[in-house]
Amino acid sequence: MKEKLVLIGNGMAGVRTLEELLKIAPDKYDITVFGAEPYGNYNRILLSPVLAGEKTIDQIMLNDKQWYADNGITLYCGKEKEVVQIDRRKRKVITSDGTTAEYDFLLLATGSNPFIVPVPGNDLPGVVTFRDIRDVDLMLEASKQHQHAVVIGGGLLGLEAANGLMRQGMSVTVVHIQDTLMERQLDKAAGELLRKSLEERGMHFYMPAQTTAIIGEDRVRGVRFKDGSELYADLVVMAVGIRPNIELAKKSGIHCERGIVANDTLQTYDPRVYAVGECVQHRGQAYGLVAPLFEQAKVCANHLAHLGYARYQGSMTSTKLKVTGIDLFSAGDFTGDETTEEIVIKDAARGMYKKIVLKDNRIHGAVMYGDTVDGAWYFQLMRDGTDVSAFRDHLMFGESHLGDAGHGGQNKAASMSDSMEVCGCNGVCKGAIVKAITDKGLFTLDEVRTHTKASSSCGSCTGLVEQIMSSVLGGGYSAAPKEKPVCKCTDHTHDEVRKVIRQQHLLSIPDVMHYLEWRTPNGCHSCRPALNYYLLCAWPAEYKDDAQSRFINERVHANIQKDGTYSVVPRMWGGVTTPDELRTIADVADKYKIPTVKVTGGQRIDLLGVKKEDLPDVWRDLNKGGMVSGHAYAKGLRTVKTCVGKEWCRFGTQDSTAMGIQLEKRTWGSWMPHKFKMAVSGCPRNCAEATIKDFGIVAVESGWELHVGGNGGVKVRATDLLCKVTTDAEVEEYCYAFIQLYREEAYYLDRTAPWIERVGLEYVKQRIVEDAEGRKALCERFVESQKYAQIDPWEERASHDVERHEFVPLKLVG
Amino acid sequence: MIETMTDWIEIGTLEDIPRLGSRVVRTTQGDIAIFRTAEDEVFALNDSCPHKGGPLSQGIVHGKRVTCPLHNWVLELSSGTAVAPDQGHTACFPVKVEDGMVRLSLQPQA
Numbered sequence: 001m002k003e004k005l006v007l008i009g010n011g012m013a014g015v016r017t018l019e020e021l022l023k024i025a026p027d028k029y030d031i032t033v034f035g036a037e038p039y040g041n042y043n044r045i046l047l048s049p050v051l052a053g054e055k056t057i058d059q060i061m062l063n064d065k066q067w068y069a070d071n072g073i074t075l076y077c078g079k080e081k082e083v084v085q086i087d088r089r090k091r092k093v094i095t096s097d098g099t100t101a102e103y104d105f106l107l108l109a110t111g112s113n114p115f116i117v118p119v120p121g122n123d124l125p126g127v128v129t130f131r132d133i134r135d136v137d138l139m140l141e142a143s144k145q146h147q148h149a150v151v152i153g154g155g156l157l158g159l160e161a162a163n164g165l166m167r168q169g170m171s172v173t174v175v176h177i178q179d180t181l182m183e184r185q186l187d188k189a190a191g192e193l194l195r196k197s198l199e200e201r202g203m204h205f206y207m208p209a210q211t212t213a214i215i216g217e218d219r220v221r222g223v224r225f226k227d228g229s230e231l232y233a234d235l236v237v238m239a240v241g242i243r244p245n246i247e248l249a250k251k252s253g254i255h256c257e258r259g260i261v262a263n264d265t266l267q268t269y270d271p272r273v274y275a276v277g278e279c280v281q282h283r284g285q286a287y288g289l290v291a292p293l294f295e296q297a298k299v300c301a302n303h304l305a306h307l308g309y310a311r312y313q314g315s316m317t318s319t320k321l322k323v324t325g326i327d328l329f330s331a332g333d334f335t336g337d338e339t340t341e342e343i344v345i346k347d348a349a350r351g352m353y354k355k356i357v358l359k360d361n362r363i364h365g366a367v368m369y370g371d372t373v374d375g376a377w378y379f380q381l382m383r384d385g386t387d388v389s390a391f392r393d394h395l396m397f398g399e400s401h402l403g404d405a406g407h408g409g410q411n412k413a414a415s416m417s418d419s420m421e422v423c424g425c426n427g428v429c430k431g432a433i434v435k436a437i438t439d440k441g442l443f444t445l446d447e448v449r450t451h452t453k454a455s456s457s458c459g460s461c462t463g464l465v466e467q468i469m470s471s472v473l474g475g476g477y478s479a480a481p482k483e484k485p486v487c488k489c490t491d492h493t494h495d496e497v498r499k500v501i502r503q504q505h506l507l508s509i510p511d512v513m514h515y516l517e518w519r520t521p522n523g524c525h526s527c528r529p530a531l532n533y534y535l536l537c538a539w540p541a542e543y544k545d546d547a548q549s550r551f552i553n554e555r556v557h558a559n560i561q562k563d564g565t566y567s568v569v570p571r572m573w574g575g576v577t578t579p580d581e582l583r584t585i586a587d588v589a590d591k592y593k594i595p596t597v598k599v600t601g602g603q604r605i606d607l608l609g610v611k612k613e614d615l616p617d618v619w620r621d622l623n624k625g626g627m628v629s630g631h632a633y634a635k636g637l638r639t640v641k642t643c644v645g646k647e648w649c650r651f652g653t654q655d656s657t658a659m660g661i662q663l664e665k666r667t668w669g670s671w672m673p674h675k676f677k678m679a680v681s682g683c684p685r686n687c688a689e690a691t692i693k694d695f696g697i698v699a700v701e702s703g704w705e706l707h708v709g710g711n712g713g714v715k716v717r718a719t720d721l722l723c724k725v726t727t728d729a730e731v732e733e734y735c736y737a738f739i740q741l742y743r744e745e746a747y748y749l750d751r752t753a754p755w756i757e758r759v760g761l762e763y764v765k766q767r768i769v770e771d772a773e774g775r776k777a778l779c780e781r782f783v784e785s786q787k788y789a790q791i792d793p794w795e796e797r798a799s800h801d802v803e804r805h806e807f808v809p810l811k812l813v814g
Numbered sequence: 815m816i817e818t819m820t821d822w823i824e825i826g827t828l829e830d831i832p833r834l835g836s837r838v839v840r841t842t843q844g845d846i847a848i849f850r851t852a853e854d855e856v857f858a859l860n861d862s863c864p865h866k867g868g869p870l871s872q873g874i875v876h877g878k879r880v881t882c883p884l885h886n887w888v889l890e891l892s893s894g895t896a897v898a899p900d901q902g903h904t905a906c907f908p909v910k911v912e913d914g915m916v917r918l919s920l921q922p923q924a
Contacts, residue, residue, distance in 0.1 A: 440899075450899055451899045520876065520877055521852060521877055522834060522852050522876050522877060523876055524874075524876045524877075524881070525873070525874040525876065525881035525886060525888075528874060528876065529874075547832070547835075548832060548833070548834040548835045548874070548875065549834075549874070551874070551883065552872040552873070552883040556872075560869075560872060560883055560884070562866070562884065564867075564868070564869040564872075805830065805831075805832060805835075805837060809837070809838045809839065809840045809845075810825055810826045810830055810831070810837035810838060810839050810848060811823075811825040811826055811839045811840070812839075812840045812841075813823055813825075813839055813840065813841040813842070813920070814841050814842035814843075
């Protein structure tokens with residue numbers, strides 16, 4: 001017989017837990033749900049748009065009653081089905097009309113109650129809270145018959161209610177006890193800007209003011225304040241806050257403080273009873289935003305399914321306001337103290353304000369008003385504890401760099417129309433994203449990425465997508481764990497995986513998966529290439545490369561094109577070629593009827609449209625002409641671009657071409673976390689564009705400048721200067737040491753730019769410039785690993801039949 | 815399906831297909847991708863992703879699924895159906911392995 005699970009509370013957190021549970025253990029329980037509201041499960045976050053008339057109740061339903069029936073869940077909902085007693089000894093719950101249900105496990109998701117200000121008259125008709133569908137109905141009803149609304153509470157909830165009522169045509173005054181709106185999320189300056197902008201929309205404010213009574217006889221007529229003044233009102237909304245609803249739990253003897261106390265598995269002090277959502281107090285903290293609640297749901301489901309490995313460790317949250325046209329963002333501690341520093345920009349005329357609070361060169365908190373597109377980036381830096389000293393001088397200007405491509409320079413989602421394109425990679429418009437969020441009930445960035453593909457390719461529009469999500473969903477839609485796992489097959493991070501590979505001397509992908517208890521039998525297209533690389537990097541001599549865990553381009557050593565043909569790029573050392581090489585290329589292009597011959601940005605020649613079965617023959621001919629693979633397909637060294645240097649150029653200060661050729665001869669064939677490009681310029685005019693390469697070298701009269709962490713592409717990033725050296729030998733040593741540090745420490749698919757932004761330039765300088773012994777050791781490890789890497793893959797396949805099955809059909813039929 | 819109505823074509827041995835890999839059978843109606851899982855099960859799909867026609871035979875095989883090399887759509891090997899939230903379907907062909915010999919039918923599964 002199945003075990004019985006009872007859920008008390010039919011809200012978002014509880015039902016999300018059931019959904020997560022059904023995903024991983026669909027047949028484990030007979031499930032019964034008790035809900036005090038007479039509906040299925042709806043999206044409480046979207047009550048504000050319903051009040052504002054932008055949505056209907058039907059549009060915010062997440063699970064209608066049919067869903068419960070389809071999943072074999074018994075649903076009791078409505079006032080009379082409110083659970084009034086839990087008999088923990090007999091393990092059953094009892095409702096006010098006497099309905100009972102027995103349980104093996106009980107899940108409490110009783111949510112929270114609005115706080116009612118304890119003043120006389122607070123129970124008069126016309127006094128409402130803002131919490132559920134009934135409240136919204138009451139407000140909508142009142143807005144049709146009455147004119148004057150007073151909203152008590154100038155926080156997130158109060159302002160959303162006030163905005164909604166204003167949209168329904170009422171004259172609205174917001175009463176607030178403090179002198180700053182949303183003082184828990186905003187500092188004084190940002191609060192002032194918000195107030196000004198809301199006043200321009202017609203909202204009135206009465207603050208600071210302490211309410212002492214609600215006046216009226218058979219219906220509310222006004223509000224009285226401590227100083228004796230009064231405001232006329234025929235509708236009063238109490239929106240001063242929420243309190244975890246712990247009454248039932250407390251009555252049943254389950255340990256509660258401010259909320260129901262739960263541990264990292266969301267278990268209460270009764271091991272048969274779990275709790276999720278706003279009613280929970282976890283590590284002293286109660287959460288009211290959706291992202292942490294959904295994290296809890298996931299962990300709780302894991303334990304209800306008796307898998308027993310997930311852990312909830314608390315969430316860091318950020319807030320955005322969902323009042324159309326107002327962009328504000330806040331996260332962390334934005335007040336600061338004597339141990340913190342502040343960076344502030346304010347442009348009141350443009351309605352723009354930004355403040356970042358730093359502590360020990362790390363972001364401690366941030367408040368933004370008007371321009372919030374970088375909120376997600378600051379939040380990420382804060383969560384990761386990134387040292388920002390290297391880019392502190394442009395921190396305030398956001399993550400965007402000169403020349404960002406892909407979203408038409410848009411940085412304000414609010415000003416975009418539905419038909420404007422947000423994601424240039426996948427052609428996704430704003431309207432499509434909004435529709436997916438509301439129709440499919442999406443809450444996290446990952447969900448939006450999976451469903452719409454927006455922001456899932458290059459990621460440059462992530463800020464915009466997050467803005468759209470916040471304008472639809474409001475606060476706290478996203479709070480990923482501090483360090484991301486490698487992929488959905490595991491909870492382990494990249495760092496953990498690499499550490500285990502080294503410490504346990506693991507030598508195969510199955511060994512790693514077994515040791516770290518991967519959830520899938522043989523991983524997925526995300527984790528397998530990453531593991532293959534980590535193993536290769538850790539054990540260059542011992543590890544046997546797994547071709548089936550490589551992306552097709554690296555498996556067949558050519559670049560797949562949209563029509564399934566391939567492109568072939570032979571290596572041209574330092575971008576220098578000869579008439580013989582060019583003749584060979586021309587002959588190959590003729591012989592194999594290659595449709596397109598193109599010069600690349602990295603000073604190479606690309607042969608496009610080669611049929612897969614021709615690849616070995618093409619390579620054999622190129623090999624005969626003295627050319628090897630150009631690795632234009634590899635997560636590894638691509639090209640070293642050079643200028644002609646002092647050999648020809650009247651400005652040249654060093655022989656940049658010879659230096660480029662030397663570096664390429666030593667570094668080709670190495671596998672890395674992502675593609676890696678180098679360039680050598682012969683003078684500061686920098687014709688080889690070395691300052692947008694992963695490793696760029698600029699010659700000066702007295703030696704060489706070494707630059708790191710640049711790239712062109714989606715987010716153009718100019719390099720940071722690593723140091724200056726004088727001899728050619730030093731250039732080589734620093735270069736190989738830098739590459740090896742990147743190989744050993746960056747996450748798979750991180751280019752050098754995001755890696756350096758994560759670890760900080762100071763760290764890289766310390767390892768490469770200051771620590772001479774460490775540098776030498778890195779350099780030696782690189783040289784050692786190159787012994788096994790510098791084998792031309794084209795020759796192996798063209799002349800020695802390696803991986804022959806890749807290039808011939810299994811069978812021709814018909 | 816009635817066994818006698820199916821024309822089974824010998825296409826090669828199990829060993830000809832790399833584990834967690836794929837080979838192509840070229841037919842007059844187009845390429846068919848033959849996949850082999852880690853457990854040595856064999857599946858056959860039309861070698862064309864329902865999204866933009868990418869060659870599935872070039873993808874990474876994991877579990878009983880393959881990821882298209884062009885835009886990372888994931889398809890079920892046993893049915894040719896795209897894994898949600900993507901929606902689409904590519905033809906799936908019957909295959910059987912007997913005594914190490916792989917046989918394919920060109921009648922797509924209903």
